[in-house]
Amino acid sequence: MKDLLPFIVVGLASGSIYGLAGIGLVLTYRTAGVFNFAHGAIAAVGAFAFYELRTIHGLPWPIALVIAVAGVGVVGGSLLAWLARYLAGAKTEISLVATVGLLLLLQGFLIWKFGGNTRIFPPFLPTRTVSVAGVSVQYGQIIIMIVAALLAVGLYLFLRATTIGAVMRGVVDDRALVSLSGYSPDKVQRLGWMLGAGLAALSGVLIAPSLGLDASLLTLLVVQAFGACAIGLFSSLPLTYAGGLVVGIASAVATKFGTTRVLQGVAPSVPFLILFLALLVVPARRLAVVQQRPKFRPHLVLPRPVMRLAAGTAIIFLALVPWFAGVRLTSFNAALAVVPALLSLALLVYISGSISLCHAAFAALGATTFAHLTNFGLPWLLALVLAGVAVIPLGLIVSIPAIRLQGIYLALATFGFGILLEKVAYPAAVMFGTIGARQAPRPHFLGIDGTTERGFYFIALMVVLTTTALVVALVRNRIGRLLRAMGDSPTALATHGLSVNVTRVLVFCLAAAMAGVSGGLMASQAGRVGGTGFTSFQSLVWLAVLLIAGRRPILAPFLAAALLVVVPAYAPGSFVNYQTMLFGAAAILATVLPEFNLGGLLARLEGDRAARSPVRSRTDGTATAPAPLPPAGALPVGGLS
Amino acid sequence: MNTEPRTGQGLELRGLSVTFGGLVAVNNLSLAAPFGRLTGLIGPNGAGKTTTFNACSGLNRPSSGHVFLCGDDVTHLGPAARSRRGLSRTYQRMELFDSLSVRDNIAVGREAGLAGGNPLRHLWATPKERRDTEARVDDAIARCGLEDIAGELAGVLSTGRRRLVELARVIASGADIVLLDEPSSGLDSSETPQFGRVIRSMVEDEGKALLLVEHDMELVMSVCDYLYVLDFGTLIFEGSPREVHDSPIVRAAYLGELETHESGDGESVHVPVGTGAV
Numbered sequence: 001m002k003d004l005l006p007f008i009v010v011g012l013a014s015g016s017i018y019g020l021a022g023i024g025l026v027l028t029y030r031t032a033g034v035f036n037f038a039h040g041a042i043a044a045v046g047a048f049a050f051y052e053l054r055t056i057h058g059l060p061w062p063i064a065l066v067i068a069v070a071g072v073g074v075v076g077g078s079l080l081a082w083l084a085r086y087l088a089g090a091k092t093e094i095s096l097v098a099t100v101g102l103l104l105l106l107q108g109f110l111i112w113k114f115g116g117n118t119r120i121f122p123p124f125l126p127t128r129t130v131s132v133a134g135v136s137v138q139y140g141q142i143i144i145m146i147v148a149a150l151l152a153v154g155l156y157l158f159l160r161a162t163t164i165g166a167v168m169r170g171v172v173d174d175r176a177l178v179s180l181s182g183y184s185p186d187k188v189q190r191l192g193w194m195l196g197a198g199l200a201a202l203s204g205v206l207i208a209p210s211l212g213l214d215a216s217l218l219t220l221l222v223v224q225a226f227g228a229c230a231i232g233l234f235s236s237l238p239l240t241y242a243g244g245l246v247v248g249i250a251s252a253v254a255t256k257f258g259t260t261r262v263l264q265g266v267a268p269s270v271p272f273l274i275l276f277l278a279l280l281v282v283p284a285r286r287l288a289v290v291q292q293r294p295k296f297r298p299h300l301v302l303p304r305p306v307m308r309l310a311a312g313t314a315i316i317f318l319a320l321v322p323w324f325a326g327v328r329l330t331s332f333n334a335a336l337a338v339v340p341a342l343l344s345l346a347l348l349v350y351i352s353g354s355i356s357l358c359h360a361a362f363a364a365l366g367a368t369t370f371a372h373l374t375n376f377g378l379p380w381l382l383a384l385v386l387a388g389v390a391v392i393p394l395g396l397i398v399s400i401p402a403i404r405l406q407g408i409y410l411a412l413a414t415f416g417f418g419i420l421l422e423k424v425a426y427p428a429a430v431m432f433g434t435i436g437a438r439q440a441p442r443p444h445f446l447g448i449d450g451t452t453e454r455g456f457y458f459i460a461l462m463v464v465l466t467t468t469a470l471v472v473a474l475v476r477n478r479i480g481r482l483l484r485a486m487g488d489s490p491t492a493l494a495t496h497g498l499s500v501n502v503t504r505v506l507v508f509c510l511a512a513a514m515a516g517v518s519g520g521l522m523a524s525q526a527g528r529v530g531g532t533g534f535t536s537f538q539s540l541v542w543l544a545v546l547l548i549a550g551r552r553p554i555l556a557p558f559l560a561a562a563l564l565v566v567v568p569a570y571a572p573g574s575f576v577n578y579q580t581m582l583f584g585a586a587a588i589l590a591t592v593l594p595e596f597n598l599g600g601l602l603a604r605l606e607g608d609r610a611a612r613s614p615v616r617s618r619t620d621g622t623a624t625a626p627a628p629l630p631p632a633g634a635l636p637v638g639g640l641s
Numbered sequence: 642m643n644t645e646p647r648t649g650q651g652l653e654l655r656g657l658s659v660t661f662g663g664l665v666a667v668n669n670l671s672l673a674a675p676f677g678r679l680t681g682l683i684g685p686n687g688a689g690k691t692t693t694f695n696a697c698s699g700l701n702r703p704s705s706g707h708v709f710l711c712g713d714d715v716t717h718l719g720p721a722a723r724s725r726r727g728l729s730r731t732y733q734r735m736e737l738f739d740s741l742s743v744r745d746n747i748a749v750g751r752e753a754g755l756a757g758g759n760p761l762r763h764l765w766a767t768p769k770e771r772r773d774t775e776a777r778v779d780d781a782i783a784r785c786g787l788e789d790i791a792g793e794l795a796g797v798l799s800t801g802r803r804r805l806v807e808l809a810r811v812i813a814s815g816a817d818i819v820l821l822d823e824p825s826s827g828l829d830s831s832e833t834p835q836f837g838r839v840i841r842s843m844v845e846d847e848g849k850a851l852l853l854v855e856h857d858m859e860l861v862m863s864v865c866d867y868l869y870v871l872d873f874g875t876l877i878f879e880g881s882p883r884e885v886h887d888s889p890i891v892r893a894a895y896l897g898e899l900e901t902h903e904s905g906d907g908e909s910v911h912v913p914v915g916t917g918a919v
Contacts, residue, residue, distance in 0.1 A: 296739045296796035477765040478752050485738040485749045492736035495698050496814050497724035497754030506760050 005135045007252040013141035015248020016148035017207045018271075019241035021221060022228030023152055024199030026240050029229075031168050031192030034084040035092075035408040037099040039200050040222025041106035044215050046072045046201025047208040048110055051121060061124040068205060073198025080197060081190040086592040092407035093355045094591050097547045100540050101587025103219060108580030110215035118214035125209075144206055151202075152241040155195070159237070168192055216537070223419060224248075224271040226412055230278035234409075247271050269423035275416035276401075284404045299551065314558070318461055322454045329453045331569035335561040336460040337525045338542075340467045341518035342557035344511035345546055347471060350553040351480065352507050353487025354402060355411045357539050358418030359515050364534035365391050365421075366516025367523040368431050371438040380443040380450075380524070384463065387520035388513035395512025399505040418536040426531035437530035440523035450524075460521055467514060472554060474510075483507060541580070544587035650712050651676045651818045651850025652697060652728070657706035659692050659874075666692040668874040669706070674852040676817065679844045681853050681861050681882075684871035685894070690854040691733055693871070694820050697852075698730050699723045710818060725757055729816030731807040733823045733854070739796030743787055743806050746795050747778045750810030774813075781813040784839055800827030808839065818850045819843065825857045833857065837864050862886065870894070 025039045036042075046068050053064035083102070087095035125140030159165035167188050171178045175185040203225075204218055211217050224247050231243025247270070254267040266273075302310075325332050341363050348354045356362075369390040373383035401413035425431055432438055443450035443459050450456040474480055482503055485493050490500045523529035541564070549559035563583075568575050652674040659667040667689040674680040682690050695701045697708055699720035707716045710726045718726075729750075738746050751774045756763045766774065782791055785805045790798065795806055804824055811819050821840070825833050841864055843849045855861045861868070861882070868885045870878040872894040878885060885891050 298794050298797055299740060301742075301794070474764065478756065479764045481741060481745050481749050481752060482756060482763060484740050485746075485753070488738040488740055489736040491700065491720075492732070492738070492810075493749070493753050494720040495700070495724055495728075495730050496750050496810070497721050497729075498756055499721045499758035502758050502760055503756075503763060506763055 004253060004256065005133065007256050008249055009132075009135055009137050009141065011249030011252030012245060013138075013144050013248070014207065014210065014252065015245035016145045017203045017244070018221075018224040018228050018247050019244025020148050020151060020199055020206070021203040021225035022232065022240040022244045023155060023237045024196040024203070025222070025225050026229050026232060026234060026237060027155070027199070028080070028193055028196035029234060031171055031196075032081070032084045032189050034087050034095055035099065036080065036102075036196070037096060037222070037411075038102035038106060039196075039225060040204075040219040041103045041110075041215075042072060042076055042197050042200040043204030043207070043221050044110055044218035045076065045106055045204070047121070047204035047213060047218055048114060048215070049201070050205045051119070051208070051213055054124070055122065065124075065202075065205060069198050069201045072201035073194045076197035076201070077194030078190060081186070081193040083588065083592065084189065084193065085186065090591065091353070093349050093353065093411070094547070096355070096408060096411050097544055098588050098591035101544050101584045101591065103584065104541065104544055104580050104587065105584030107215050107219050108578070108582075108584055112577050112581060114213075114215070116215070118212040118217070121208040121211075121213040123209040140209075148206075148241075151199070152237065156237050164188070164191070220419075223275060223416065224251075226416065227271045227274040227278065230275050230282065230412070233282060247274055250274060266424060269420050272416045272419040272423065276413055276420060279401055279405060279409055279413040279416070284409075310555075314555075315465065318465075322457050328566070328569045329457060331565050333453060333456050333460055333525050334522070335565040336457070336464050337521035338518060338564060339464045339557055339561045340521070341515040342542060342546055342560050343467060343471055343554070344514035344518075345542060346553040346557050347475075347483075347514075348507065348511050349543070349546070350551055350556070351475065351487065352483040352503075354504070354507065355407075355414065355543075356398065356508070356511065357411050357415035357543065358398060358421070358536070359511075359542055360534040360536060360538040361418045361421040362391050362394055362512045362515035363519030363522065364426065364431070364531065365394055366519030367440070367529040367534065368438060368519075369516065370520030370523050371440040371529050374441050375439070380441065380445060384517055384520045384524075388517040391512045391516030391519075392509045395509040396505065398512070399508035402504045402508055403501045415536060415539070418539055422531070422534075422536055426534075432529065432531050437528045438523075440520075440527060440529050442524055442527065456525065460525065463517070463521060467517065468554065471514075475553065479503075479506070541583060544583055548583065548586045548590045650709065652820075652852060653709040653712075654693070654697070655707045655709065657693070657696060657708065658704050659689070659696050659701060660704045666874050667696065667703075667871075670871070670874070670876055671706075672869045672876070672879070674818070674850045676850045677844060677848045678866045679840065679851045679853060679864055681855065681865035681868040682871065683855065683858075683861060683868060683885075687873075688871040689874040690871060691822055692874075694730060694822050694852075694854065697723075697820060698728060721758065724814075724816065725754060727816050728818045728820070729811045729814045730820035731804070731811055731822055731824055733826075735800075735803050735807055737795040737803055737806060737810075739794065741795060742792055743795055743798070743809075744778060744782070744791045746806055747781050747787075747809045747813045748774050750781075750814040751777050754814055754816075777813040777815065781809040784812060784842070785809040786835060801829050801832045804828055805832065805836070808836070812839075812843070816849075817847070819852070821851065821853045821855075823854055823856060825855060825860055833860060836860075840864060 021039065021043060025036060028039075029035050049072060050061075050064050050068040053059045053067055054061050059067075080102075083098060087098055090098075123140060125138075125143050127138050127140055129136040129138050130142075131137075159169055164183075167178055167181070167183045168191065171183075171185050171188045171192075178185045178188060203221065207221060208218065211221075224244070227247045228240050228243035231246060232238075232240030234240075251267065251270040254270045257267075321332050322329055341359055345356065345359055348356050366387040370383050370387035373386055374380060378386070398414055398417060401417075402410055405413055442456055445459070448455045448459055450459050475483075482493070482498065486500060486503055493503075494500050519529075519534070522533065526533075542560075545564050546556055546560045549556040549563060568579055650673060654670055654672050657667055657670045658665065670689075670693060672680070672682070682693065684690055692701065696703045699715075699718060699722075703716065707714050708723075709715065710723060710728055713726070715723050715726060738749060741749065752766065752770075755766070755770055755774075782788055785808055787802070787805060787809055790802060795803065798806065804827055808821070808824060811821075824840075825836055828836055837860055840851060840853070844851055844866075853861070853865060865882055868880065868882055869876060870885060870888075870891050877894055878888050878891045880888070
């Protein structure tokens, strides 16, 4: 025990900061109903603002701290409140993408402005130590613990004992009731966002000295906060704060034991493990759900002949690509390789109303399996198919949280699982070898030589079109109807006799297998496979770009792949510096302005046409005449009855 | 899923109680909805009607008591397993598949049961199943008068039409024990009598067991064969519509405040199904 104490002290200090970040996150989730995936990115902005003011402009640290925290709180909070208002009626998986987009935008901006390298962040709190129970503790750590505890208690009392606090707790349940009582729901929610963003900025500034100034690392602070929130069931502030301490201490203690080769990946992944396990074991009923029933947005139903014509044109275009692409054919090849993964993501998000933020991990396992199998001498195509099959067990694991959880909690569980694999499995020699990369061969079959770019293009195109045809066939068949129905009302499906859990397992296994095939294609295209192409960050980017490309389940994956790989190849060389930022901004726009995404404008026109159709306007003036399409959940008066 | 007319016990509740924390939503309720009878369950707002329905279909767990389907105790079974024993329902707050066409909504009512818990049968329909589903869907659409909107997305329809789509979905499912939760609220004056005819025919021509929760007293009195009256989760009266109408107990608890209820256009309570709306 004695030799554990120093680790516990370190854990308490960092845990206090995780707790602060966690309560900021829970506060905004509970007041606005939108879960902010970019909480860690806001923390990073706070830390960079402080660094800029203090280290570059030489302000005294207390002034820099106040300006950074208050500035991020007021400006960031107002912007978030504005964003959240547009997301109120969106489906959870869509509003999630908006905050993922914000994460990409902020992180992309910081890396563009300050570079991707970790900078030293000089400590500003006193580093002198004092001996407490035989353990030397920095004064700075003690100050952090005290300040964090005071803030947590103060916020708790503010919400419990003041009128505005009570309004803040109630506003997410019933905005109308809040405005009836004389408060502006918008102002109350803005205050919530400001407090949340301020707390995020403060936690960023406090954690930066021990973490270093690194936009990617600081953004991941959010996952520690997620773990804290999960322990607090996403509703209780005191429990969330305690959860932060648990995450901090567990991580610190794990570093003591995680010194062997096998366990060295475990210590940094403790927060993700806690997040994943907490979401697996906490009773799903106890998790706070603050989502209103989303508004129904009709999608455009195109007549079959139009669809066939579009598909035919697209295939002809794809077949002609090698004749005009020139040296950029390599990029087209890379784009084709990612299409099956995006197709399976679209199947999950657009058709079955589910979500996965560990798609890159699926692809990674597929890629390495493909490399192993071809190295054993298996034929290329067989290895590719088996690469898909090998990922199915991973899909099974992920479907366990998918059965229990929906929406934001499923997103968090899959995100945690993806990072867990990235930290624990990717470094293992069996994944990407001892040098972090494996060789993967190119195909040679049907008389086509895949070692040339043109040959590979046609082989990959055949694989992609076969996968697409499979998805189209499924979507048009019973499973397609069941999946769409599951996205709308799993309850009604269950009371009509469907074991919805079987459906969920099925769709996750299918999606995992397709992502695995994609991974195999990517490995073969690149000729080698390493972990760097399959980070959890990549999973976020895939989801964001998919949404930018529109919401048609077959077309969007192709457009998204082009946006991801082909467009940058045609853009000027400096584009890579802005790419993440642009994707982030576009993802926000694509979620906030539903008409912004391709095809969305037409769908809106279609919606207007439906509004004018005789069916919808058929009322005959009786007292019970139905209101024309009341958006479900738009007028929740539950609190009044 | 039996389509033959059946006799005897369809749905039966024995001593059912449902509690939420300290609130007793349903208290020691026993009732029967046998085949060939249209049974009504009425009571003021908050009497526990929808909670009873959720307990019947397996969406919430009773704290005590039992649910029987065709004489078998199904209290321990989930919603899907109960449905495969012939139970289906509609929802007060409609649970339609908004992004599917009316036709597909109704077809899924049947296909969900065909797919059941078998992953392979999830994937595609056999030609025989497809023909069977088509025939049932056509029949349900015709009976509910939905021909003109069969191709529309369910999400863009009016409330009244949505109610009829839910009813058609239940009809196509082939379920012979059907729970209808306030199916007429939002229907217009031409739709309500048609609705009444459809559900009478389900009972008289097909011998199904129907349990109806409804606030439209005119409809209840004209279509139901037998009524149960709930108040604060407790059964206060049962009997024929005539007996219920004449009962002073019912009058005091419920009919006395009938006017205020009816003018309110059904209920505007927004409580998600499954969380125990009462």
